Amino acid sequence: MRRFFVENLRLKKDGSCVISGSEARHMTKVVRMRPGDRFELMGGEGERFLAVVRSIGPRQVLVDIERALVASAPSPVEITLCQAILRSDPMDYLIQKTSELGVDRIFPFFSMRTVAKIESEKFEKRVRHWQGVAVSAAKQCGRPLPARVSSPTSLPELLIGLSGEECLKVVLWEEEESMGLKGLLKESAKKERVIGMVGPEGGFSMEEIRMTRKEGFIPVSVGSRVLRAETAAMTLVALVQYEWGDLG
Known part of the structure; x- marks a missing residue:
């Protein structure tokens, strides 16, 4: 499953999130994600979510969060x-x-x-x-x-x-x-x-x-x-x- 990283991840009340900038360009221009495609969304504080693309705009991608994923345990050192x-x-x-x-x-x-x-x-x-x-x-x-x-x-x-x-x-x-x-x-x-x-x-x-x-x-x-x-x-x-x- 593809992974995308958003440093300042902000979720809306309806469980959606807007991705812009370089990650949005990578999603749309490089890997050519489409509405309905699922991926792992990673945040700058260690958050991990299973997300699905809702819609794609000229400069941003609107996604819906399906569920939180269990983060792997950090190394003990x-x-x-x-x-x-x-x-x-x-x-x-x-x-x-x-x-x-x-x-x-x-x-x-x-x-x-x-x-x-x-x-x-x-x-x-x-x-x-x-x-x-x-x-x-x-x-x-x-x-x-x-x-x-x-x-x-x-x-x-x-x-x-x-x-x-x-x-x-x-x-x-x-x-x-x-x-x-x-x-x-x-x-x-x-x-x-x-x-x-x-x-x-x-x-x-x-x-x-x-x-x-x-x-x-x-x-x-x-x-x-x-x-x-x-x-x-x-x-x-x-x-x-x-x-x-x-x-x-």
């Missing part, structure tokens, strides 16, 4: 991914796949070795694009809520913002030889929240690792292989979900 900004396609792929795996928040940041350049006046446009990728991933896999993507910042600013977070904090570092992420998760008391940090294509500098350590991040590896940044991020989220969350 909340995962935040701090990701050094990658080039366009790898970054989109990373957001898509980590969203499918259940990451809750994504904080993009610039590091010393970041290759991709985004002008500050284009931040808002890029975040809208990334958020759209996360929403599409949520619809594809049936997540009640998409991952939330924040505006890009610098690593020092990001660390200041995370300084009061009480949770397990890990930073993936290919030069770490004594501690692996899998072993750390098995040895540590289970936490409700995990913050994972992944570097850019060229990895973190030694100075950046020192900065993260000062803020409570534990450097870990994910094995003997040197992974692409997007693969490393997916591996981090998958391991946390497998050991402490709802994967497997």
Whole structure:
């Protein structure tokens, strides 16, 4: 069954709802929904409904809510991914796949070795694009809520913002030889929240690792292989979900 997402979902007293904007265009122009077609309607607060198309207008779709659907239970662990900004396609792929795996928040940041350049006046446009990728991933896999993507910042600013977070904090570092992420998760008391940090294509500098350590991040590896940044991020989220969350 097709799924559509409306951030600010407002139901009328008669149980109907008007869908407009990009989702209405997608319904009418891309998948060509017709009156009588049923679909799953998802809201920005985790709502899920079985809905049916009543009528289609030039810029909006009127639908009727048939019944509420039972939302799937959230993962027992909340995962935040701090990701050094990658080039366009790898970054989109990373957001898509980590969203499918259940990451809750994504904080993009610039590091010393970041290759991709985004002008500050284009931040808002890029975040809208990334958020759209996360929403599409949520619809594809049936997540009640998409991952939330924040505006890009610098690593020092990001660390200041995370300084009061009480949770397990890990930073993936290919030069770490004594501690692996899998072993750390098995040895540590289970936490409700995990913050994972992944570097850019060229990895973190030694100075950046020192900065993260000062803020409570534990450097870990994910094995003997040197992974692409997007693969490393997916591996981090998958391991946390497998050991402490709802994967497997």
